[in-house]
Amino acid sequence: MTRPQPSSYVHDALFYASDDELLTAAVPFLSEGLAKNETVLLECRGHVNELLTTALDDDPRVVCLPRPGSSGRPAGTIAWYQETLQAEVDGGVSRVRGVGEVDFGTTPAQWAEWARFESVINAALARFPLWGVCMYDTRVLPDEVLHAGERTHPHLLTPRERIANPQYVDPTDFLRSIPPQGPDPLESAPPDVDIPELANLADARRKVHRACLAGSAVPKRAVTEFVYAFNEVATNALLHGRRPVSVQLWVSPERLLCTVTDHGTGFDDPLAGYVPASSEPPDQVAAGQGLWLARRLSDHVDVARNSEGFCVRLCTER
């Protein structure tokens, strides 16, 4: 088995079809971490955590954490990992080892969103001494998720060996390979808010806020966050796009959908907004923070060029 240097992020995938395969591959990996006094984390489904802790003789040093995935948002999850890993580094830990199962959700849109997460963390966590193994249960996960997993991990862990993954794709290329979401079905109806030429952000925020509260069952706090996300995307369009900037909002009981369109060409960095741009400790509010916050404060952010120009689509679900 090739052993990576502890100074940077190592991201492996383990595809398994039985508990035996899982234990044969994961237990030696975790035991080695415990023997070296590394921090050992489990972020799997409950019964998988149980299997592993039992196999590790209920070692009290093993820490179980919630699974990353569809109950959260990728940008927020990345921020959480960065803060947690920074605290470990500051505390003098030489390396963190973890095995986890991402919760990919139940819809194709969620599968795509969390596949992007699996790819982006290769760049976002690159500077941290984390050796993470993402476990894919081939008995239950859909083919789309499994196929994406094969392209987002530089190495594969198997019950027999650890090998370089020839199918791995660089995050930028991987994100470009996922087609942007087409128009949302909600967009076929007339919008609940329609601002053809955005001029006053405070007025626009109030219109969006009122319409969201009036027409949806999305919790009030999530609505507030959605309005903050909208403000950042609209600010970017006013500052960096080509005017006029138009805003359209559709509200259903279950979902909030907002498009902000300018007449410019937009940007071409698929990783934009997934990673906070500040240094540690922070000393400035760097460019790119607005889109990063928009990704943290709404469920989905899609960017795409269309016939009108550059469109950012924000969505939050109940």
Added chain:
Amino acid sequence: VTFGEEFHTALGWDGHLLLLHKTETQRLAELAAWVRNGLDRNEKVVYVQDSRSDEGCAVLVALAEHGIDIEAAISRGQFEFVPPGEFFAPGGPSRRIERALATTGAGVRMSTEACAMSRAASAGMSEKFERVVEELCRRYPLSALCQYEQQALSGTSLREAAEIHVAGIRSPQLHTAREGAGLVLAGELDLANGDLLAALLGAACEAANGHLVLGMRQVSFLSVVAARALVEGTQRFRDQGGQVMLVAPPATTEWFLRALGIDRMAHVALEEGG
């Protein structure tokens, strides 16, 4: 403060105020609030404008439209126009303010538009005039409302205006006031007032004695642009060892500041709201 609702100040209308307006409707609404506040307190209102000018007539009409019985106030001697030529003459401001104070047991308030100021005074006079007014506000129970178009101020002129009125900003989305040795910010901080915020924080830092306390309880909204203004406006002060304390922002504003790492920046402390 409640997120999503129209911004209304709770900071009052006293002291040396800078009314920054983007539209005539905004200007007249804020002016009416300031006049009403003075009349309710039996203060005398001196408005520096020719009563027969178009601007003077527009003010009378607007005050009446905002429900103020301005004719009655004029007949009581509680509201008067003073022609700019007379007011801005050497010694004019103090002479007129002292005369007004002699006729009322309460305070006096005085307002002028930047255009009247610039028409009546030579270049550079407006800043000199502002310093005279600042001195008068310190000496007497005087509230001065200086009216400027927000679009007309940028760069140096914005910095100068912010410096003189640092604790008296009355703009559409941002009001300020002094609280002890600190500065209270109220309103929605975003792209519309990022430059103003940075300018006034720079001025507040100049006046602070190594420790700047910013009361943020009434900051109902804050964007990345405003957070950047907060950081950059206090940068030099902090680089020289000055401490900035952000006090009691509402929960979402606090989350936003923490997410951007503002609370972990050098010489910044964030005190949670209760």
